[in-house]
Amino acid sequence: MLCLPLVGCQVSPPAPAAFTPVTAQLLAQEGAVSLPPPPTFAPPRPTQEPELTPTPSPPANANPRPPATQELPLAMAEIIPTVNSRPSPTAPSIPTSRPPVASDQRPPALAVPFTTEWESISAADVQAILTNGHPLVIVTNWAAMPTGYKALRVDGRLPDDPLYPLGNGPAEDNLVHLAAVGDLMLARGLGTTIAGGNLAWPFANVAEVLRAADVTVGNLESSLGDVGQPAVKSYTFQAPPAAAQTLALAGFDVLSLANNHALDYGPDALLQGIGLLSQQGIATVGAGVKATAAHAPHFRQVNGLTLAFLGYVNVPVEGTGFDTQTWTATDTAPGLAWATPEQITADVTAARQQADLVIVILHSGYEYVEPPSPPQVAAARAAIDAGASLVLGHHAHVLQGIEFYKEGVIAYGLANFAFVIDGPPETAILNVWLDAAGVRQLEIVPAINVAGQPRLATAAEAATIRRQVYRLTTFVNPR
Numbered sequence: 239m240l241c242l243p244l245v246g247c248q249v250s251p252p253a254p255a256a257f258t259p260v261t262a263q264l265l266a267q268e269g270a271v272s273l274p275p276p277p278t279f280a281p282p283r284p285t286q287e288p289e290l291t292p293t294p295s296p297p298a299n300a301n302p303r304p305p306a307t308q309e310l311p312l313a314m315a316e317i318i319p320t321v322n323s324r325p326s327p328t329a330p331s332i333p334t335s336r337p338p339v340a341s342d343q344r345p346p347a348l349a350v351p352f353t354t355e356w357e358s359i360s361a362a363d364v365q366a367i368l369t370n371g372h373p374l375v376i377v378t379n380w381a382a383m384p385t386g387y388k389a390l391r392v393d394g395r396l397p398d399d400p401l402y403p404l405g406n407g408p409a410e411d412n413l414v415h416l417a418a419v420g421d422l423m424l425a426r427g428l429g430t431t432i433a434g435g436n437l438a439w440p441f442a443n444v445a446e447v448l449r450a451a452d453v454t455v456g457n458l459e460s461s462l463g464d465v466g467q468p469a470v471k472s473y474t475f476q477a478p479p480a481a482a483q484t485l486a487l488a489g490f491d492v493l494s495l496a497n498n499h500a501l502d503y504g505p506d507a508l509l510q511g512i513g514l515l516s517q518q519g520i521a522t523v524g525a526g527v528k529a530t531a532a533h534a535p536h537f538r539q540v541n542g543l544t545l546a547f548l549g550y551v552n553v554p555v556e557g558t559g560f561d562t563q564t565w566t567a568t569d570t571a572p573g574l575a576w577a578t579p580e581q582i583t584a585d586v587t588a589a590r591q592q593a594d595l596v597i598v599i600l601h602s603g604y605e606y607v608e609p610p611s612p613p614q615v616a617a618a619r620a621a622i623d624a625g626a627s628l629v630l631g632h633h634a635h636v637l638q639g640i641e642f643y644k645e646g647v648i649a650y651g652l653a654n655f656a657f658v659i660d661g662p663p664e665t666a667i668l669n670v671w672l673d674a675a676g677v678r679q680l681e682i683v684p685a686i687n688v689a690g691q692p693r694l695a696t697a698a699e700a701a702t703i704r705r706q707v708y709r710l711t712t713f714v715n716p717r
Contacts, residue, residue: 345405347380347389347397352640352680353708355701358391361403381410383678386642386715396679398671411542414672416597417451417489419692420632420652420665421459423499424477424484427658428690433478440656441488443693447667447683449489452540455547456655457601457632458485458493458500458522462511466503471560474502479514486518492536494549494599496524496574497633498562505572523599524549524575525567532567532575535589535596543674546593548585548621550577551601552613553633577602577613579620586624595672596626603634603651606661608710610638610650622646627676630668635661637703639710640680647677650714658690664703665692682707 348367350356354374359367367375380389380397395402398413424432428440441448448454460475462482468474485493493515501508512522526532535546551574555561567573575581577600589596598621602614610618610631618629622643629648631638638651653665669681684695684703695703 344379344381345397345402346377347383348392349376349378349383349387349389350374352386352388352642353711354388355705355708356390357704358394361393364392364404380678381673385677388681389679396671410673412674413678414453414540414543414545415451416628416670416672417448417454418630418649418652418668418670419448419454419456419655421497421635421654421657422456422485422490422493423459423475423654423657423659423690424462424481425460425475425658426690428656429477429481432480432484437480437484438487440484440691443691444667444685445488447694451489451669453491453538453545454489455492455597455599455630456485456490456494457497457599458495458511458515459497459632459657460499461501461503461507462514463503463507465510466507469502469504469560471502472556472558473499475499476503476507479510482511482514482518482520485515486520490520492521492523492538492547492599494524494547494601495522496532496549496551496577496599497601498551498553500525500574501565501572508572521547522549523547524551524601525573527567527572529567529569529573529575532573533581533585535585535593537593543595543672544593545672546589546596547599548575548582548589548596548626549599549601550575550582550617551633552577552617553602554604554611577617579616582617582620583624586621586626590625594674595628595676596621597628597630598626600629600631601633602631603638605633605635607634608636608638608651608713610714614650618648618650619643622648627672628670635659637664637666637707637710639707639712639714641711641714645676647680654687655685655692656690657687663687664695664699664706666703666707 348359348364351374368377376384376387378384383389389396392403398410400406424440431439438445460477462477463479495508495512508525509527512525515522521536523536524532526534535548538545538547551562553562563576565573566576582598586596586598600614600617602611602617604611614631618631621629622645627646629646630652631648631650632652634651635654636651637653641648641650649668652668654661655665663686665685665687667683667685669683670677671679682704684700685692686695686699
């Protein structure tokens with residue numbers, strides 16, 4: 239049994255597959271672009287619940303802090319030397335075919351394998367690559383980005399930016415910028431701050447980034463409202479009613495309620511929370527008044543594309559015996575959408591008939607374990623196999639790897655984003671650019687959870703977080 243502070247006890251998961259020195263040697267022999275160190279796993283935490291570090295609650299009339307400015311990594315010349323030839327690179331263990339979605343001329347994108355620790359380049363250094371080539375760079379139309387690659391920012395800008403230094407082509411109608419984060423738990427200290435009237439404070443440092451996206455998505459890891467009684471389980475969370483306004487101010491558009499805390503205060507509180515969020519223009523998935531509502535997709539028209547969102551949960555039984563699966567919605571009772579490969583296949587197949595792209599939000603995995611669990615992998619891959627383009631995951635309270643699986647992308651774990659918890663503070667915003675063919679581009683925006691309030695990471699922190707995600711991504715994309 240594994241008992242974790244502020245989370246509770248769960249049945250210990252089976253040991254993950256080993257990433258051995260022999261495996262590392264084979265990867266090196268097969269030409270991986272960069273070989274990260276083997277994944278490390280945190281030791282079990284003490285069984286007793288430690289004292290909480292209180293969230294610093296500013297006075298109700300305090301002005302929210304201005305968003306921090308993200309520092310870009312070092313220029314290309316300081317990271318990777320220019321060479322005089324450019325063989326065709328292949329991202330390690332990631333397929334590179336992806337149909338273009340536009341045939342007209344667009345400015346060039348400098349694409350590198352996603353796990354390369356290289357994010358930005360100066361316009362002054364671009365000419366050397368265009369002239370001489372580079373072993374890691376593919377110069378391509380951004381609309382024809384190879385799977386498993388990312389476009390480098392040029393002077394901090396991507397090709398969809400009107401001020402992109404390499405020029406700009408015609409505006410793309412069928413391009414959607416989605417921002418995704420992990421667990422949002424607005425009780426405890428954050429709830430006290432919100433109830434005191436400072437609605438903007440929890441996301442004050444990151445709201446500008448979240449609101450810049452066309453669609454912003456997260457997982458609401460608590461009940462929301464002021465009715466009901468706490469369930470008999472290890473930990474119960476209820477955010478105040480005003481938290482719905484906090485989430486709207488931060489820019490959230492779609493929230494999954496399919497998790498192990500959504501019914502912490504019973505079905506009446508679940509339905510109250512859905513109503514409060516709806517009043518703020520926030521759609522919910524993964525829970526509802528009965529099974530058909532819990533499994534119903536949210537359809538959203540964005541920039542000429544129809545997106546369908548679905549939400550699911552599949553987590554282990556707690557050590558105390560509480561089983562989240564007992565909250566599964568039925569034909570006569572409110573509840574959650576429980577994740578099984580069969581149910582996900584049926585739901586995604588149906589949604590795909592009415593949408594251009596399907597995005598699945600999945601709450602699954604083992605807490606504080608970096609590799610995804612077998613049920614987590616099975617559910618996520620079932621979604622892609624059925625036609626989903628993107629799976630966004632959480633529950634483990636730590637960052638996990640990103641799998642480029644067949645024609646889709648699975649972000650297994652986005653960690654705690656806004657959560658008063660004594661867990662690792664490293665987290666991230668995942669920027670995703672979607673077009674009619676699926677996922678065009680991914681970008682990790684590193685962040686730090688400081689006593690529940692997220693802020694953008696410093697340059698040094700960002701490099702460490704990206705390295706962690708890239709290491710875990712290599713682990714879940716074996717050759």
